[in-house]
Amino acid sequence: MDFQFTEEQIMFKQSLRDLLEKEFGPVVDQRDKQGPLTREEAIDVMKKLKKVGVGLDPESITDLLDPVMFGIIAEEFGRVWPSLLPLFGMGAIPAIFVPSCSDEVKGRLLPRLEKGEFIGCFAETEPDAGCDTSNLGTTARLEGDFYVVNGRKSWISNATIADTAFVGVKDAETGNHMFLLVEKEVSPFEATESHKLGWKASPTGEMFFDDCKVPRENELGVLLSNALASGTLAMPAGFMKLLTSMTPVTAMLTIPRAGMGLAAVGIAQAAFEASVKYARERIQFGKPLGKFQLIQEMLYEMNVAIETARLLGYKAMDLIVKGDPEARKYSAMAKAYGGEVAQKVTDRAIQIHGGMGLSEEMPIERYFRDARMMTIPDGTSEMMKLITGYAILGKGFSAYA
Numbered sequence: 001m002d003f004q005f006t007e008e009q010i011m012f013k014q015s016l017r018d019l020l021e022k023e024f025g026p027v028v029d030q031r032d033k034q035g036p037l038t039r040e041e042a043i044d045v046m047k048k049l050k051k052v053g054v055g056l057d058p059e060s061i062t063d064l065l066d067p068v069m070f071g072i073i074a075e076e077f078g079r080v081w082p083s084l085l086p087l088f089g090m091g092a093i094p095a096i097f098v099p100s101c102s103d104e105v106k107g108r109l110l111p112r113l114e115k116g117e118f119i120g121c122f123a124e125t126e127p128d129a130g131c132d133t134s135n136l137g138t139t140a141r142l143e144g145d146f147y148v149v150n151g152r153k154s155w156i157s158n159a160t161i162a163d164t165a166f167v168g169v170k171d172a173e174t175g176n177h178m179f180l181l182v183e184k185e186v187s188p189f190e191a192t193e194s195h196k197l198g199w200k201a202s203p204t205g206e207m208f209f210d211d212c213k214v215p216r217e218n219e220l221g222v223l224l225s226n227a228l229a230s231g232t233l234a235m236p237a238g239f240m241k242l243l244t245s246m247t248p249v250t251a252m253l254t255i256p257r258a259g260m261g262l263a264a265v266g267i268a269q270a271a272f273e274a275s276v277k278y279a280r281e282r283i284q285f286g287k288p289l290g291k292f293q294l295i296q297e298m299l300y301e302m303n304v305a306i307e308t309a310r311l312l313g314y315k316a317m318d319l320i321v322k323g324d325p326e327a328r329k330y331s332a333m334a335k336a337y338g339g340e341v342a343q344k345v346t347d348r349a350i351q352i353h354g355g356m357g358l359s360e361e362m363p364i365e366r367y368f369r370d371a372r373m374m375t376i377p378d379g380t381s382e383m384m385k386l387i388t389g390y391a392i393l394g395k396g397f398s399a400y401a
Contacts, residue, residue: 005072012063013072015052020080023048028081029363036193036203039119039161042087047116054088056095056120057113064092065235067255067317074259075310078266082370083201085263086157087119089256094120094166094181096235100227101181102217108185109164121158123207124168124249126151132400133168133177133249138209140180141172142216147180149187149212155377159191159205167209168249179220179248187214198369220248241323250328256378258316258331261338264374265310268342271349271367272302278353289352298352302345309334309341329391336384339374346371 005013024045037045046055053060054073063069070089077085095118098109112118129135138151149169153159165182182189190208216222224243226232235243242251276299279290289295316330346368350357357364375381386399 067320071317074263075266078263090157091120093122099232100223120164121162123153136170139172140169146213149209153207181218198373238323254331257335261334262313264338264342268345271346275349275352305341309338332384332387336381342371
């Protein structure tokens with residue numbers, strides 16, 4: 001199998017890396033310690049990244065929706081500052097449906113998208129449901145031309161700074177799982193900050209919906225029908241195939257999960273590069289640390305694990321491009337394996353750096369904390385393994401049904 005990037009992808013990867021290293025590399029460690037980005041800071045970040053074509057506007061979002069390009073974005077963000085990834089990864093989910101909305105909604109949101117001032121979130125997880133999306137407590141009751149939403153969401157990236165949310169709900173009448181596009185400006189909701197181990201600069205929070213009225217035309221089924229009729233949904237053909245052959249939430253999570261695996265690869269790569277540099281420069285017992293056999297063994301293990309996780313991540317993206325149903329299994333494997341690799345590699349990086357690996361003066365401890373985050377969001381590693389097991393064994397072998 002050939003996972004070589006095209007010339008265009010190589011140029012994009014280098015341009016993105018250069019911008020991330022120049023704009024954020026010098027400030028990431030200090031800024032990360034200050035906690036979540038404000039909305040103003042997040043918008044500033046998005047405007048800077050739009051210079052290399054990374055954005056949520058209808059023109060730029062095509063790169064975020066291209067699985068391989070999104071994989072590149074996720075890996076490069078992971079290498080420099082993973083806290084920035086949810087601004088685009090989660091924001092893209094509501095953003096892609098804006099062109100399919102009513103003229104009234106488009107009139108409000110499209111200008112915001114064009115100016116790089118749109119911040120979205122994907123609100124599915126709940127305190128009592130977690131990965132069990134079949135058992136949502138947030139309900140939506142249809143009353144005339146509006147759904148009235150009540151419930152609570154937890155651990156939602158961008159929750160406290162988002163202006164638009166894509167919210168998973170249970171139809172109060174039928175019990176069916178639905179998604180609604182919710183504009184905070186016209187359908188107010190509350191959000192509070194949740195503090196966490198890693199990804200310190202990424203705003204994460206709980207969301208509260210109290211009789212939140214959402215126009216019925218903002219329901220996913222309606223938006224999809226509008227998009228198919230008008231041709232406004234800028235999704236690759238392969239992904240559209242997945243969207244129509246499995247449940248929408250399952251299809252929508254394939255790209256983020258594979259992306260999480262590749263973001264984990266980016267974190268591991270940063271830790272590995274720092275370890276190689278330190279092993280060359282640090283003198284111990286009269287010779288460079290890298291001359292010790294056990295250090296070389298650790299570097300070998302780190303390098304092999306990173307390369308394996310990277311190949312698995314891009315294979316998952318390749319299957320999504322093709323619309324192959326195996327994409328679900330491979331995206332789950334890529335996320336679980338990538339997260340575990342990031343943990344192991346950053347642990348080894350701390351060991352190689354010794355006492356300096358524990359110091360806040362170096363980024364190694366941040367890599368370690370950020371890596372630990374990778375095994376939980378968008379489905380825990382355990383859930384990813386159960387998805388994989390079911391895909392291997394087939395119908396009748398679901399461990400979580």
